[in-house]
Amino acid sequence: MKRIIIYLTLIAALCVGNISARETAPTETSQDISKQKPRIQMAILLDTSGSMSGLINQARTEVWTIVNEFITAQKDGVSPEFELALYEYGKSSLAADEGYLRMIVPLTNDLDLVSQELFALATNGGQEYCGWVIQDAANQLQWSQNPEDLKVIFVAGNEPFTQGPVSHKDACRLSISKGIIVNTIHCGSESDGVSGKWKDGAVLADGRFLNIDHNSRIAHIPAPQDEEIARLGAELNTTYLAYGADGSAMLERQSAQDSLNSSAPAAKVQRAVSKSSLYYDNARWDLVDAVEAEKVQLENIDKDKLPEEMKNMNIEERKQYVKENAEKRKELQHKIKLLNQMRKDYIAQQQKENAAANTLGSAIIEAVTSQAREKNFTFQSAPAADENQQPHSAEETNNPISPKAD
Known part of the structure; x- marks a missing residue:
């Protein structure tokens, strides 16, 4: 009996020692986080069912505008890393047992790859399972473990948000539990988006509910430059x-x-x-x-x-x-x-x-810049061009000055 008591006492002591060591020793994750630059991570989940060709065209055209919005972003004086991921969902040619969805590109800074894949997208009919695609994006992507980084999902589509076997409520709660904000973009009227529960999804995951005209053409204001x-x-x-x-x-x-x-x-x-x-x-x-x-x-x-x-x-x-x-x-x-x-x-x-365009890009920029500021990211204003830099004629505009030394 004494031997058993001694044996159990030793095991208990070892367990306490191990727990104490785990509590005091820094984990590999925390060490890695302390060395990382601030990050902005964004996943865009696009409905590619038959009626969504306009949405895809907007994504192709405005992806660079979205990226450029963060060119001047900083956090504590450091420019963040920017990573973008793409999913498609709602297409009948995708596997039914996988939720009619596909990860197109994982979180990446390879912007040419993102552009290439957007131009390769096509539409056809299918089931639009918003909850399932949000759940997969939250679980599959390599999200930052730093709570100070900005992690956002944008899901865009036009069918009710409640479709599919995966609860949209559970998926949105899962995302925000990981520090991932979910913004919902309904392609249609605001009232239909509310009745289709798109607003509910955003509220559950601390996000923004937005509605756009996915068939609107991107307005381009020609500039001399x-x-x-x-x-x-x-x-x-x-x-x-x-x-x-x-x-x-x-x-x-x-x-x-x-x-x-x-x-x-x-x-x-x-x-x-x-x-x-x-x-x-x-x-x-x-x-x-x-x-x-x-x-x-x-x-x-x-x-x-x-x-x-x-x-x-x-x-x-x-x-x-x-x-x-x-x-x-x-x-x-x-x-x-x-x-x-x-x-x-x-x-x-x-x-x-002119009124601002109501498109995918404008919706994303409106939401994510606000959410970035809430995470203490700042956006630096570009310095105004001085008289020596400002072109005064079309000819000078087409022959810009050489850069000055910083």
Whole structure:
């Protein structure tokens, strides 16, 4: 009996010691969180049933506008990382036992991939299970564990929010329990959205209930700077140095997305602006971004994995070539930023006389910028162009000044 008592006492002591160690020792997650930059993570869940072609077109056109809204965002003086995920739901060609839904793109900063997948989307009839797609997005995506980061879901559609075997209430409660806000976008009238329980879903997950006209065409206000911004955006492609197994294919994808987005004037300009920002990061296949991020060392790259024009260069020549392209890129990006500020000032003046568009992009921007501020993200105003920077004629607009030293 004494042996049993001693044995149980030792086990209890070990258990207490283990509990104490777990309470006092920092976990790997907490250590990782302390080192991370602030993050803004957004998942867009699109109804791709037969009547939703207008919604998809809005997503294609306005994805760059949404990204650009965060170019000046900061938290505690640090620019956040921005990640975007896409789901589709409500299409009969998708698996019924998986809820007629599909993760298209996980949370990523690969913006060209997001654009490529949006242009590949098509619609057909199906069952729209909002609860199921919200549940999957909350469970499947690699959401940040930092409660100070902004994590949001936007679900857009036009059928009742209550459809499907997964309770919309349970799905929304699950999301907010993980710190993920759910915003609902009803494609139709406000009254139908309320009666269809779209508002209820947003309330349950601390989100916003919005309604849009998904068939509305994106209004584009032409600005004098548009043509030059688009041209500079295309010229940026010449500074990308594709390396590795996927480099050439990624460079071709970049050009293809330029071409697809050029069909809509607003998207063409906004994409060029995105390409001038820190969110357009291609370090996985571009040597300029990879070297700047210290993800590769030129000395260690096999000759066969280099761009054709660099294969016969020695190490010093490689470094100089990458440096020259980096400097050229920064110059082009600086010009785009200056012109874009002039463009924004011009459009703001024009919009004073016009009603704002009621579209997917405007709804997302309205909600998420407000929610970002609640998380203590700030949005810096771009500096006004001085007299030496401001073009005074169409000719000068098409020949922007060289960037000044910071």
